[in-house]
Each structure stands twice: as structure tokens, then as C-alpha cells.
Amino acid sequence: MSQDNPSSRFQANGLATLIGSLPVADHREAFSLIFEHTPDIPLWPQLPSNPKEGMLSQFSEGMPGIIEEADRTCFDIRTETFADEMLAYFEHYLAALDDPTLLPDSPFAVSRDRAQGLFALEEAVAGKTVAAVKGQMTGPFTLLTGLHDREGRAAYYEPTIREMVVKGLSLKAAWQVRLLAVSQAPVILFIDEPALAGLGSSAFLSVSLDELGRDLNEIIGAAQAAGGLVGIHVCANTDWEFLLSTSLDIVSFDAYGFFDKLVACKDALYTFLNRGGIIAWGIVPTSEKEYIEQETAESLLARWETQAAQLVGGGNGSWDYQRLLRRTLITPSCGTGSLSLPHAKKVLALTRDLSKLLRDKYL
Secondary structure: OOOOOHHHHOOOOOOEOOOOEOOOOOHHHHHHHHHHHOOOOOEOOEOOOOHHHOHHHHHHOOOOOEEEOOOOEEEOOOOOOHHHHHHHHHHHHHHHHHOHHHHHHOOOOOOOOOOHHHHHHHHHHOOOOOOOEEEEEEOHHHHHHHOEOOOOOEHHHOHHHHHHHHHHHHHHHHHHHHHHHHHOOOEEEEEEOHHHHHOOOHHHOOOOHHHHHHHHHHHHHHHHHOOEEEEEEEOOOOOHHHHHOOOOOEEEEOHHHHHHHHHOOHHHHHHHHHOOOEEEEEEEOOOOHHHHHHOOHHHHHHHHHHHHOOOOOHHHHOOOHHHHHHOEEEEEOOOOOOOOHHHHHHHHHHHHHHHHHHHHHHO
């Protein structure tokens, strides 16, 4: 990255941030929670109570052939207007690719109606000093495997829709990074890809990792070219070696439940770290309320040290706890939007307090 790129100034340093969703219905309340617990890297909140902020509808907006019905979002390429709509869409794509200043008035901008928190983040950070601001978006694999035609065929297997979604998400990523960059802080963009947990299963045996890697790298590259640091968040196990081989800056994962799966790819992980990669260590549990209730910041500190010990001394002996923490973000294992508010507040407090304990001890 160039020296004048704001993202080149970012140092992870064990700072805390969140994963998207919160179980509240009011953005003012959401930002109050965010700045109370993760003031260094605030993010824009996704509020699942708003149906327009769902993973499919929020980032498929403006794409031809995608139809929102009362009970589902689907695609249909057999309408009389689809060919003309697609042609116009790609004309917008080429124009915005050539001149990114066109993005705010293009089909690649997300409306306030679907991402109120994104637009509110600019106002929320005004007058505050932050290490970075964080955004998120639905990834191509999750969108394309979650979107089906009326016969139930996934959009991933329809080449026309797949190309449109990948190129559309690329410019939506660039648009979001440019929008968040007005804060003058480094911009982090997480691509949410829960469907990648299905890689290798019988449902996705025909998925080519080479093709999937090209799709992801196209979107990652567009966001990086706009000045962002790009991460992928997967809230379960996946093919980590594959993801570590992409051009990602950050790998975000559920370290509470799946650290053993990531550390099994040590060589790829060291290569990732040695090229400047960052681990978003999702060590604060969100999946089971009993785990949330039983953990403390001190117990999670011990858990992090036990996990980090498996990486310390490796990579030609150059990694110690301090250096590893400098390449670490502390996060919940997933979003808290499906939790009760008391459990979500404890997750946020654990994330904040664990980050402080680690930073005080090692930095």
C-alpha cells in the first residue's frame, strides 16, 4: 500500500472490534454500546430487527433479475426486461470502474433504507479519535448460494447472475470503503461468508476453489484499491488454507470453537502473518449462552495464551506473544444480533476487557 493510504497507518495491537449485528432496534442505542465497548475501532451496526438489513437483501440491491417477495428473495433471468437491465448494469459498472467518483450515484451504492447504520457512522465518529472504522458486507459465495430461482437452483450455478454479483459486490465494496474513508481513519471492511463453512460438503462438491478464489480476490482487490484493509469472517470451520492463500489482509474466525482447525494450517498461517496479515481472534463466545455466562476476561486471557503458545516460536522462531498480539484483533466469535440484550452486553464487555488485559500485559 502507498504511504499516503490511511490504511497503511493501521496497527492491530490487540484492539477490540465487533462483528456486525447487535440485538437492538435503535441505531442510537447501538452506537452507545459500540463506543462504550469498542471505541478504538467502531463499526456500523446491522440490526436484524429491520428485514431490509438481511444478508441477501442488503447487498443485492440494484442488481438486475433479483426479486424481493414477501417471504423470500430470488432471481429470475427469464423476464422480458432482464437483458436490457443487465446491459445497463454493466455499462454502469464500466463507467464506475473507470471513474470511481460515479459510485455514490450508481447501482453499486447501498441505500440509507438498507444500511442506516453505515451512513450514521460518519456522524457517530465526528470529533472522536479512532484507530480505524469498520464496515462489513455479504460475501459472494454466501449471497450466490443463498439466492435461488423459483425452481430452487442456487445463483452460484447460473453464470450470468454469478458474474453480475461478483462485479456488483466488487464496486459495492469500493463504494463502502470510499464512503467510510471520509472519517480520515483507516478503513477495515469485513466480507461476511458464513456459507464458506460448507466447503467440502456434499452440497458443494462441484465448487472450484480456483474459481472461488478468483471471485473473492476480485472483490478484495477492489476494496484494497479504494484504500481499505479487507478481512473475511467465517463463523465456523472452513478451508483455512484456501482462504489464507487469497489476497486478504485479515482472517476473522471463531477462535473459541475452531482454533484447532486454523492452527492445523501453520505453514500457511505463518506465510500469511509474515506478509503482514492480521488475525481477528474471535475468542469471546457467542454461540451458547452457558459459555457466555461462564467466561470471564481472565479465563479468556488464559485461553488466548494457550492458543497463542501453539504459534509462539514458530515461523523461524520469530513469533512471540508481543509480536503476535500486534497482529491480532480481539472480537466476538460472531455477531450478537441473535442474542438477548443482557448476553450481548456481556459479550461486548468481555471483548473490551480481554483486549485491555492483553494490551496491558504484552504491549
